[in-house]
Amino acid sequence: MKKLLLILFVFAVSMNVNAQIETPAPSPFAKMEQKVGLTDVTLEYSRPNMRGRTIFGDLVPYDKVWRTGANARTKITFSDDVAVNGQTLKAGTYAIFTKPGKQSWEVYFYTDYNGGGTPQEWDDSKVAAKVTAEVYPMPMQIETFTMTFDDLTSSSATIGILWSDVYVGVKFDVPTDKAVSASIDKVMKGPSAGDYYAAAVYYLQEGKDINQAKTWIDKAIAMAGDKAPFWQLRQQSLIYAKAGDKKGAIAAAKKSLAAAEAAGNDDYVKMNKDSLKEWGGM
Template identity: 45%
Template sequence: MLLKNRTTLLAGTALAGAILFSAPAAQAQLSTPAASPKSTVQQRVGLTDVTITYSRPSAKGRTVFGTLVPFGRRWRTGANQTTTIKFSDEVTVEGKKVPAGEYGIYTIPNKTEWLVVLNKDTKRGADVENFKDDQDVARFSIKPYKVPSKVETFTINFTDITPATANVDMQWELTGAKFKVTSDVEPKVMAQIDEKVVKNANPSANDLAAAAVYYFDNNKDQKQALEWIQKANANDPKFWNVHTEAKIRMKMKDYKGAVTSAEQSRKLALDAKNADYVKMNEDLIVEAKKVGKL
């Protein structure tokens, strides 16, 4: 009986030891910082969301283009996995129509020109030798430029942003290269204006004002813009909307009307303690009186 109990005790001790020594294998692996950390940048271009995901290698004293990234060879445009770009709607990239979707950005840098390829394959990574050209959705050439100061870590940003365009700007070490993304805003906005303002028997003040601003900003029918903004201001004038009316009248060369609207907007802005709009209205009044010789 004693021998049996001792055997059971030894077996239990051995089992506990096995569990103890095997425990680290069940734990999570050691986590350390990535040499080329992953990054995501996003920008709304017009009404389209553009998202770029890429890994960011650093120069670390090396010459990048022509050495670390050889000229004339396809590059995944970053490190680790292929850099990707995703469009929520159809866009135009350097004059090429690109459907909504996610694509790999592959580049072939050269000293005086880069070839940029958007391809359906987003998983190619470092294996660019077996690249399939029939998966291309767009390819175009861009000119590299010298950056004003050294960029240690590969960086992609959105620059030169307008209501309908943005540049995708890639910089590393002393070199930059960028390409333009254009969102087809006009038909989308005009369709909304038609639905919410033109065909709506009782459009909201916000929609009327938004339509007027769009017409003003894009040099469309200013008489129509004035009609809409006047309706928006009829019952509950806001200082920013009345200022829009003043700008529309200014563009229409109705300088007396511009002064009247700007004075009303200035008073509303003073009541709201908004110094920026007070100043903008005062500047507009001075300009209208000067140009209109009032």
């Protein structure tokens, strides 16, 4: 009996192993990544085929919400805030649902992007943006459901939806000019106090030109003025000491000590006192 059970077990296991045959997905998954201006956009969707079927008005009914593809919900991800028909889509991921019509489609960017198919209960509060897009008839049949990024410019692109003899496009705008303008303004204004401070501390820690570090830390402290924090003043004292300017090191350490005491930072109070004793300032 035990021998018979063992044989049946081995047979069942072998059948299960033999069943592990990999076959092509009927609606293959696709992932597209596109840089639009300075914004990263990622589109993930599955691609069903026509297979001789009538698509719109039959397989995909008119005037009903459609998942826009197959399998899991079609998802689009923006690395920055974008605008769709004057509506702001915050940076993040959205499901794309559509409601096909003969002359136009409703296109929805839905915040609940997990799961497959359309939501069992549609929630209008989860519609981050809604666009009406015109239907353009295609001069040929598109066998496989396709989504594209079309009409790329430095500040916009169009999400294309193609299947059967239909093309629908949804334009979105990205904040390229705002980002570039801000970058230009920052560069043209020159390094910030934080930039000078970071460069000075790096030179100190890496044993590079200490006089250059001294110049940079002085600029950082001057730009901060009376609001120079105790940790920056501490680094200034260390740079001065390394440069052989003991008098300047003591003066900076005393300022750092006073600021640290006012802030209640005992660690910096102790470090400054220890340095002042070492440099003969106390």
